[in-house]
Amino acid sequence: MPTQRPIITLTTDFGLSDHYVAAMKGVICSICPDAAIVDLTHELKPFEVIEAAFTFGEAWRWFPKKTIHVAVVDPGVGSARRPILVEAAGQYFLAPDNGILTSALTTEKVKTREITASQYFLVDVSRTFHGRDVFAPCAAHLATGVRPSSFGKLVIDALRLRLDKPTQTSKRQWSGTILKIDRFGNVITNFRLADFPWLATNPFEFTVGFEKIAVLAGHYEQCAYGDFYAMTGSSGYIEIVLREAHAGRKLGVAAGAPVDLMGWANA
Amino acid sequence: MPTQRPIITLTTDFGLSDHYVAAMKGVICSICPDAAIVDLTHELKPFEVIEAAFTFGEAWRWFPKKTIHVAVVDPGVGSARRPILVEAAGQYFLAPDNGILTSALTTEKVKTREITASQYFLVDVSRTFHGRDVFAPCAAHLATGVRPSSFGKLVIDALRLRLDKPTQTSKRQWSGTILKIDRFGNVITNFRLADFPWLATNPFEFTVGFEKIAVLAGHYEQCAYGDFYAMTGSSGYIEIVLREAHAGRKLGVAAGAPVDLMGWANA
Amino acid sequence: MPTQRPIITLTTDFGLSDHYVAAMKGVICSICPDAAIVDLTHELKPFEVIEAAFTFGEAWRWFPKKTIHVAVVDPGVGSARRPILVEAAGQYFLAPDNGILTSALTTEKVKTREITASQYFLVDVSRTFHGRDVFAPCAAHLATGVRPSSFGKLVIDALRLRLDKPTQTSKRQWSGTILKIDRFGNVITNFRLADFPWLATNPFEFTVGFEKIAVLAGHYEQCAYGDFYAMTGSSGYIEIVLREAHAGRKLGVAAGAPVDLMGWANA
Numbered sequence: 001m002p003t004q005r006p007i008i009t010l011t012t013d014f015g016l017s018d019h020y021v022a023a024m025k026g027v028i029c030s031i032c033p034d035a036a037i038v039d040l041t042h043e044l045k046p047f048e049v050i051e052a053a054f055t056f057g058e059a060w061r062w063f064p065k066k067t068i069h070v071a072v073v074d075p076g077v078g079s080a081r082r083p084i085l086v087e088a089a090g091q092y093f094l095a096p097d098n099g100i101l102t103s104a105l106t107t108e109k110v111k112t113r114e115i116t117a118s119q120y121f122l123v124d125v126s127r128t129f130h131g132r133d134v135f136a137p138c139a140a141h142l143a144t145g146v147r148p149s150s151f152g153k154l155v156i157d158a159l160r161l162r163l164d165k166p167t168q169t170s171k172r173q174w175s176g177t178i179l180k181i182d183r184f185g186n187v188i189t190n191f192r193l194a195d196f197p198w199l200a201t202n203p204f205e206f207t208v209g210f211e212k213i214a215v216l217a218g219h220y221e222q223c224a225y226g227d228f229y230a231m232t233g234s235s236g237y238i239e240i241v242l243r244e245a246h247a248g249r250k251l252g253v254a255a256g257a258p259v260d261l262m263g264w265a266n267a
Numbered sequence: 268m269p270t271q272r273p274i275i276t277l278t279t280d281f282g283l284s285d286h287y288v289a290a291m292k293g294v295i296c297s298i299c300p301d302a303a304i305v306d307l308t309h310e311l312k313p314f315e316v317i318e319a320a321f322t323f324g325e326a327w328r329w330f331p332k333k334t335i336h337v338a339v340v341d342p343g344v345g346s347a348r349r350p351i352l353v354e355a356a357g358q359y360f361l362a363p364d365n366g367i368l369t370s371a372l373t374t375e376k377v378k379t380r381e382i383t384a385s386q387y388f389l390v391d392v393s394r395t396f397h398g399r400d401v402f403a404p405c406a407a408h409l410a411t412g413v414r415p416s417s418f419g420k421l422v423i424d425a426l427r428l429r430l431d432k433p434t435q436t437s438k439r440q441w442s443g444t445i446l447k448i449d450r451f452g453n454v455i456t457n458f459r460l461a462d463f464p465w466l467a468t469n470p471f472e473f474t475v476g477f478e479k480i481a482v483l484a485g486h487y488e489q490c491a492y493g494d495f496y497a498m499t500g501s502s503g504y505i506e507i508v509l510r511e512a513h514a515g516r517k518l519g520v521a522a523g524a525p526v527d528l529m530g531w532a533n534a
Numbered sequence: 535m536p537t538q539r540p541i542i543t544l545t546t547d548f549g550l551s552d553h554y555v556a557a558m559k560g561v562i563c564s565i566c567p568d569a570a571i572v573d574l575t576h577e578l579k580p581f582e583v584i585e586a587a588f589t590f591g592e593a594w595r596w597f598p599k600k601t602i603h604v605a606v607v608d609p610g611v612g613s614a615r616r617p618i619l620v621e622a623a624g625q626y627f628l629a630p631d632n633g634i635l636t637s638a639l640t641t642e643k644v645k646t647r648e649i650t651a652s653q654y655f656l657v658d659v660s661r662t663f664h665g666r667d668v669f670a671p672c673a674a675h676l677a678t679g680v681r682p683s684s685f686g687k688l689v690i691d692a693l694r695l696r697l698d699k700p701t702q703t704s705k706r707q708w709s710g711t712i713l714k715i716d717r718f719g720n721v722i723t724n725f726r727l728a729d730f731p732w733l734a735t736n737p738f739e740f741t742v743g744f745e746k747i748a749v750l751a752g753h754y755e756q757c758a759y760g761d762f763y764a765m766t767g768s769s770g771y772i773e774i775v776l777r778e779a780h781a782g783r784k785l786g787v788a789a790g791a792p793v794d795l796m797g798w799a800n801a
Contacts, residue, residue, distance in 0.1 A: 004300045009289075015577070015717035016283075016550075019592040020768075022543075022574035026596025029572065033538045033598060037572065038296070038304065040289035043282070046718055047778050058286040062293025062399070064300060075778055078753025127753045129768030132596070183282035184313055219345025219394045234287075234396030244314050244342055271567045276556075283550075305563065305571065307556035310549070325553035329560025329666070331567060450549035451580055486612025486661045501554075501663030511581050511609055 006143035008035045009063065011056050011071040012131060013044040020129065024070075024136040027122065031140035040069075047075040049099050051255050053161055054179045054188075057103030058235050065090035070131070070139045071100050078127035083115040083134050084158055085142075085151050092142060094135045099161035106160060116152040166191055166261065176259040178208075179237065185246025189259045191238040196261075199230070199238070204263035206230055208240050209251040220244070273410035275302045276330065278323050278338040279398060280311040287396065291337070291403040294389065298407035307336075314342040316366050318522050320428055321446045321455075324370025325502050332357035337398070337406045338367050345394035350382040350401050351425055352409075352418050359409060361402045366428035373427060383419040433458055433528065443526040445475075446504065452513025456526045458505040463528075466497070466505070471530035473497055475507050476518040487511070540677035542569045543597065545590050545605040546665060547578040554663065558604075558670040561656065565674035574603075581609040583633050585789050587695055588713045588722075591637030592769050599624035604665070604673045605634050612661035617649040617668050618692055619676075619685050626676060628669045633695040640694060650686040700725055700795065710793040712742075713771065719780025723793045725772040730795075733764070733772070738797035740764055742774050743785040754778070 008028055014020040021042050028035055040059045044052045052073040060069050074081075074096045086093040088104040094115070095101050105112065115134065118125075120141045125133040138151060166176030174196075180188045187208060193199060199216055206213040208228075217229040223243040228251075233239040240259075241247050248254070275295055281287040288309050295302055307326045311319045319340040327336050341348075341363045353360040355371040361382070362368050372379065382401065385392075387408045392400040405418060433443030441463075447455045454475060460466060466483055473480040475495075484496040490510040495518075500506040507526075508514050515521070542562055548554040555576050562569055574593050578586045586607040594603050608615075608630045620627040622638040628649070629635050639646065649668065652659075654675045659667040672685060700710030708730075714722045721742060727733060733750055740747040742762075751763040757777040762785075767773040774793075775781050782788070 007296055007300070009292075011289075016573075016575050017577035017579075017589075018714075018716045019575070019589045020716075022545075022593035023596045025543075025572050025574070026593065026598075026601075029541055029601070030596065030598040033541070036303075036570075038292050039283075039306070039573070040292070041283050041286070043284035045284075055284075055286045059289035059293065062290045062297065064293075064297040067293075067296070076755055079755035126766075126768040128765065132768065180285075182285045182287075221343055221346035231395065232393075234393040234399065274563055274567070276559075278556075303570075305559050306550075306573070307559070308550050308553070310551035312551075322551075322553045326556035326560065329557045329564065331560075331564040334560075334563070447552075449552045449554075488610055488613035498662065499660075501660040501666065 005034045005036045006032065007038055007063065007067045008139050008143055009038045009040050009060070009067060009069045010042070011040040011044070011059065011069065012042045013046045013052065013073045014042050014131065016042050020131065023132045027132055027136040028140045031137055032143040035140060035143045044073055047073065048255070049073055049075070050161055050163070051180050053100050053102045053163065056100060060091065060104065061089070063091060068092045068139050068142055069094070070135045071095040072131040072135055073100055074098065074130065077130050083130065084155070085113045085115050085138070085148055086158070087111040087148055092148065094139050096130070097158050099159045101158070102161045102163060105158055111148070112155050112158045113148060113152045114155050117150055120146065120151065163190065165195070172262055172264060174261040176261065178253060178255050178257045178259055180255050181248035185242065185248045186233065187240040187248050187251060187253060188233060188235070189238050189240065191259065191261060192236050193232045193238060194236060198265045199263065202264050204261060206240065207260040209253045209257070211251055213240055272301045272303045273299065274305055274330065274334045275406050275410055276305045276307050276327070276334060276336045277309070278307040278311070278326070278336065279309045280313045280319065280340045281309050281398065283309050287398065290399045294399055294403040295407040298404055299410040302407060302410045311340055314340065315522070316340055316342070317428055317430070318447050320367050320369045320430065323367060327358065327360070327371065328356070330358060335359045335406050335409055336361070337402045338362040339398040339402055340367055341365065341397065344397050350397065351422070352380045352382050352405070352415055353425070354378040354415055359415065361406050363397070364426050366426045368425070369428045369430060372425055378415070379422050379425045380415060380419045381422050384417055387413065387418065430457065432462070439529055439531060441528040443528065445520060445522050445524045445526055447522050448515035452509065452515045453500065454507040454515050454518060454520065455500060455502070456505050456507065458526065458528060459503050460499045460505060461503060465532045466530065469531050471528060473507065474527040476520045476524070478518055480507055539568045539570045540566065540600070540602060541572055541597065542602045542604065542673050542677055543572045543574050543594070544576070545574040545578070545593070545603065546576045547580045547586065547607045548576050548665065550576050554665065557666045561666055561670040562674045565671055566677040569674060569677045578607055581607065582789070583607055583609070584695055584697070585714050587634050587636045587697065590634060594625065594627070594638065595623070597625060602626045602673050602676055603628070604669045605629040606665040606669055607634055608632065608664065611664050617664065618689070619647045619649050619672070619682055620692070621645040621682055626682065628673050630664070631692050633693045635692070636695045636697060639692055645682070646689050646692045647682060647686045648689045651684055654680065654685065697724065699729070706796055706798060708795040710795065712787060712789050712791045712793055714789050715782035719776065719782045720767065721774040721782050721785060721787060722767060722769070723772050723774065725793065725795060726770050727766045727772060728770060732799045733797065736798050738795060740774065741794040743787045743791070745785055747774055
């Protein structure tokens with residue numbers, strides 16, 4: 001077997017029709033030609049940090065220790081927001097300090113550094129493209145063996161988003177939110193079945209948009225076409241789904257919209 | 268030269284804006300860090316198994332022996348449909364048993380196994396994401412050297428789609444179908460020039476939508492702008508094309524629509 | 535560290551929903567299994583060679599020496615246009631001779647060859663898919679160590695696009711053009727701040743569509759929402775931007791549209 005090559009993953013809102021992702025890959029290949037570059041996604045919604053934090057959070061946890069992740073959704077590029085390097089769960093994370101790394105920052109034994117060692121940046125740092133000029137070269141230098149401590153000093157105030165858990169608003173009511181509408185139109189809520197196990201056996205009613213959903217399905221083949229169902233998604237969150245159709249569009253909702261639950265936990 | 272790394276290709280309808288493909292890559296990297304992961308496409312139309320079977324069929328045949336392919340378009344995920352592992356043409360294929368592997372299953376000397384060895388699955392298998400929980404880890408274990416026979420027993424009844432050849436409906440008439448509209452708008456029919464060689468020399472008339480096409484062009488520069496032509500595509504199928512324009516949209520047709528041919532084979 | 539693997543990048547207008555890119559990757563893996571295949575972009579606008587030349591030009595320059603680039607936007611496939619192999623800046627480029635390689639051809643010490651050595655093509659070369667049948671296999675053979683001179687004879691008349699610089703139309707006026715609208719809606723003009731350094735300090739007015747832009751911003755956080763600004767993009771060109779919104783759509787312009795500048799270089 002060949003020696004293992006360092007893995008660098010890329011997550012951005014740059015899309016794939018421009019040269020931006022390509023330039024980042026070129027910078028990485030130039031500094032660390034042995035790196036295996038893995039695209040996670042470049043189709044995050046521009047500037048939507050909350051949705052990006054959710055999506056990236058569900059992706060990085062499957063990677064092995066020592067993986068280096070670069071995550072750039074960065075509406076504040078060029079302003080005072082800091083670039084940070086996070087060590088968490090045995091992996092490395094480089095990103096702007098705007099909350100996109102919330103899922104890593106909320107694990108145990110996290111080390112966060114402000115990246116200040118400009119000798120690892122490209123020589124001319126643009127004001128608008130830190131993905132190419134700061135994050136890609138620092139990730140590549142890290143992959144070649146530069147120690148994390150060389151990139152800057154520890155900080156303790158990195159920004160964490162409150163990826164809201166639902167809040168209980170009365171004895172039988174909870175108020176939550178939509179984390180994301182995925183490509184299939186599944187409406188991913190922030191209710192976890194693990195936190196509401198009684199949903200599997202007791203009567204309940206979700207309200208999303210103008211619809212009420214009161215049936216929990218186990219998989220799609222149990223669903224009648226055209227009806228909404230609640231279903232536990234692959235990330236553990238309750239999703240509102242339509243069989244082979246786009247639930248989000250039919251409900252007319254988007255990420256951030258409210259999800260209300262009424263139920264009888266002790267029925 | 269370094270030792271050759273195992274190649275694992277990924278084909279899905281998961282799109283690139285969610286975390287689904289990224290999670291599959293993470294699982295593969297965790298089990299077999301040396302694998303070279305190659306994206307074939309993740310933009311297949313959701314749930315459209317026939318079009319997926321065509322697209323995947325035109326892709327895998329170019330890969331070298333021992334390549335491991337994972338193909339997941341899976342409207343029946345979580346139901347009784349089986350995961351299968353196919354050995355064909357010296358390559359390996361992991362997919363749901365729903366017809367997406369038809370092109371591999373119709374080659375010679377095929378071995379098909381039902382994947383049942385749950386020790387190679389992720390520990391908690393979700394009901395909705397077998398790409399991550401079943402197919403990705405099994406492909407990665409196969410890449411590390413686990414033998415195909417370890418994944419399950421041989422079966423002989425894997426599902427094959429009838430990717431229709433045209434049927435002759437009278438002495439001079441054939442009835443076919445559209446396999447796919449590609450990104451350029453080329454309308455790929457299921458007529459192969461190899462099966463209808465007389466189209467190159469004899470008069471003919473295709474009917475697609477409300478248009479009749481009676482000229483076979485050799486390449487795009489022979490085509491007048493704005494006129495429809497028949498042309499042999501790179502897969503050997505006759506395509507209906509418009510020079511630098513979207514034939515499918517202008518014809519108002521989609522995959523599955525009928526294509527009629529009238530012609531004089533012995534003119 | 536493992537031995538360095540050859541890098542082959544792919545740039546096309548093939549999109550990602552068809553089998554075309556996948557087939558090219560399969561051909562490369564079959565001939566040179568050790569190659570690291572890096573996707574630059576496959577979402578270039580179909581047939582738009584000028585925009586492709588700009589995008590590819592901003593991508594390849596970040597890659598290390600010996601990188602092999604395949605760039606296929608090819609409205610003339612199957613016609614008399616030549617396939618070429620270019621050596622420039624220590625890197626290799628394979629493409630149709632239609633101007634897409636302009637940025638490489640305009641560097642110093644360029645060697646250009648017409649690719650004629652059909653022993654490196656696939657056996658059956660289709661008329662419509664030279665990406666798979668000509669460019670991918672030649673790139674892979676080059677990666678395995680075949681010398682550039684083996685692919686064909688030197689030529690000196692490869693096509694270069696005039697990626698227009700602005701022209702001065704009066705003492706205080708210049709007439710330029712839009713090179714590209716990027717995914718964020720930034721309108722990339724062909725005015726370089728390096729050529730118009732006085733824009734940073736003197737009064738000026740750009741006219742794009744029906745709007746006049748007279749303020750140069752340093753980064754997005756300096757911009758009021760809803761107002762247009764000029765800003766130096768990461769490639770050195772002046773861009774017209776809207777903070778967190780799509781300037782190109784709001785201006786109603788596309789690549790190729792005029793950009794006029796009035797200013798007082800010696801104010």
